[in-house]
Amino acid sequence: MDQRISLITLGAKDPTVLAAFYDALGWSREDSPDGVIAYDLIGQTLGIYPLEKLAEDIGLLPEELGRGASTFSYNVPNKEDVAPLLAAAEAAGGRILKPAHDIFWGGHIGYFADPEGHIWEVAHNPFSALGPKGEFRWNGYG
Numbered sequence: 001m002d003q004r005i006s007l008i009t010l011g012a013k014d015p016t017v018l019a020a021f022y023d024a025l026g027w028s029r030e031d032s033p034d035g036v037i038a039y040d041l042i043g044q045t046l047g048i049y050p051l052e053k054l055a056e057d058i059g060l061l062p063e064e065l066g067r068g069a070s071t072f073s074y075n076v077p078n079k080e081d082v083a084p085l086l087a088a089a090e091a092a093g094g095r096i097l098k099p100a101h102d103i104f105w106g107g108h109i110g111y112f113a114d115p116e117g118h119i120w121e122v123a124h125n126p127f128s129a130l131g132p133k134g135e136f137r138w139n140g141y142g
Contacts, residue, residue: 004043004044005044006044006045007044007045008044008047008072009046009047009048009049009054010048010116010118011050011051011054011055011062011065012048012049012050012116013116014115014116015035015037015048015049015050017093017116018115018116019037020093022039022048022114024091024093025088025092027039035050035053036049042134051065067117070119071111071119071120072118072119072121073120073121074120074122074123075123075124075125075128075130075134076122076123076130077124077129077130077134078124079124081122082100082108083099083110086099086100086110089114089120090112093114094112094113094120096111096112097112097113097119098110098111100122106126106127107123107124107125107126108124109121109122110122125140127139128140129141
């Protein structure tokens with residue numbers, strides 16, 4: 001198995017509302033006849049799919065899917081980029097969980113939740129320079 005993630009799928013109670021949030025952040029989407037709303041990222045795709053259909057595909061009841069203890073990180077090249085992105089998420093209908101702040105390891109981060117509670121970190125990591133297209137790698141590009 002290659003070391004990569006191709007598609008991240010968010011199960012959504014209301015896919016239309018959730019897609020409107022990501023649309024408001026300026027993301028471009030593709031809709032498909034099977035009900036998936038897809039946002040092509042750099043090297044991956046973020047999909048939004050009805051929660052009931054996702055559970056059916058897996059063979060579980062929707063309540064069995066639970067809430068994973070996970071976050072999605074969006075890294076930015078500069079410390080000053082964190083707060084404006086948090087503000088944009090809030091303006092689009094998200095909820096700020098923790099405002100932009102310096103963190104013990106030397107970075108600058110903040111957290112928001114999308115309208116269905118999926119948690120995002122916006123981070124500047126001075127030890128992991130981003131690639132030319134904003135790609136992230138643990139030890140940076142350089």
